[in-house]
Amino acid sequence: MISALTVSSTLAQTPGATPSATTPGSPPPDIAPAARPGQAILTVSAQFSGNRKPVRSGLVWRVLSESADGSPPKIIARSNNAEPSFPLDPGIYLLHAAYGFASATKRVTLGPQGLTDRLSISAGGLSLAGSIGETPIAPNLLNFSVFVPLQGNSEGRLVASSVKSGELIRLPEGTYHIVSTYGDSNAIQRSDVRVESGQVTQATLHHRAAQVTLKLVAGPGGEAFAGTAFSVLTPGGDVIREAIGAFPQVILAEGDYVLIARQEGQVFSRDFKVEAGRDRDIEVIAR
Numbered sequence: 001m002i003s004a005l006t007v008s009s010t011l012a013q014t015p016g017a018t019p020s021a022t023t024p025g026s027p028p029p030d031i032a033p034a035a036r037p038g039q040a041i042l043t044v045s046a047q048f049s050g051n052r053k054p055v056r057s058g059l060v061w062r063v064l065s066e067s068a069d070g071s072p073p074k075i076i077a078r079s080n081n082a083e084p085s086f087p088l089d090p091g092i093y094l095l096h097a098a099y100g101f102a103s104a105t106k107r108v109t110l111g112p113q114g115l116t117d118r119l120s121i122s123a124g125g126l127s128l129a130g131s132i133g134e135t136p137i138a139p140n141l142l143n144f145s146v147f148v149p150l151q152g153n154s155e156g157r158l159v160a161s162s163v164k165s166g167e168l169i170r171l172p173e174g175t176y177h178i179v180s181t182y183g184d185s186n187a188i189q190r191s192d193v194r195v196e197s198g199q200v201t202q203a204t205l206h207h208r209a210a211q212v213t214l215k216l217v218a219g220p221g222g223e224a225f226a227g228t229a230f231s232v233l234t235p236g237g238d239v240i241r242e243a244i245g246a247f248p249q250v251i252l253a254e255g256d257y258v259l260i261a262r263q264e265g266q267v268f269s270r271d272f273k274v275e276a277g278r279d280r281d282i283e284v285i286a287r
Contacts, residue, residue, distance in 0.1 A: 004189060005193070005204070010202070034087065035087035038090075040088065040113065040114040041085050041087055042093070042108070043114070043115070044061060045118045045119075046120070047121070048198030050124070050173070053198055054082070060078070060080055060097070061078060061079040062077070063086055063088070066094065073094050092109050097119050099121050102121055122172060122197045124171065124197050124198060126168070126203065127169070127200060129142075129203070130182060130207055137207065139164055142182055143181045145160070145162075145179045145181075148174070174194075176193050178191050180205040185232075185241045186240050187207055189207050191205055210252065210276060210278050210280070212282045213247050213280070214250060214282055215284065216286055217283050217284070217285060218285070218287075219285065227245070227246070229242070229261070229263075230244070230248060230260070231260040232257055232259055233258040234255075234256075234258070235257070240257065247281075252274045254275060254276045255274055256271065259271075266286070
């Protein structure tokens, strides 16, 4: 029996650990403005709380100032650099670092001599993939959703949807519930995955499904009739998928099904079985 999940972990920033260890399309490094007279330099960086390795990519920094009248803090500086330097007037600031869905905040006091400080972020990365047996599933056929389980609700709160295979998701350390959808029918796999701080967890969910091509033909191996309306049902009569065409392709979970084909007012049907990894044609004979 094949396990529903394969998991491996690498250091979050080990060279070559994952092609998405940097953020695609991220803005170019910021150029810090020169300090004006009377200003000091605040230099900041972040580390993973698990292994204390520096965070070298994927960070978004914000510096906020607190007002004396009690109004909400205001953002006065931003940066996407790993170790930015901010020229600021001496004073007290809130320093916020976001790493994907994880973040850390710290209050710092900047004196005339300047300050170098570091935040710890309890976060890691998650990269997802799917397979049929040992055969990888094409990324364009997979879609993932990531949930935080809640007490009494294993699926819990949605964190990220429409996640693609190989995409790096930066998450707070913890356990997540993953839902993998292969195709757009009922081929769905679920599993829980643990994300460790400072690690990239690479998880492959193993589907038991296959792609079938639906056809209405006059005889075995014959030419398919165009414009046929197909319905795929469970043995109990629940509709799983509907499609129109000469030979539409449908991805289905392993199991038993009933196929109904409608053509020019006539209705034809047959039972069929889907076996994991066995892609094939399902012909309905028009007679």
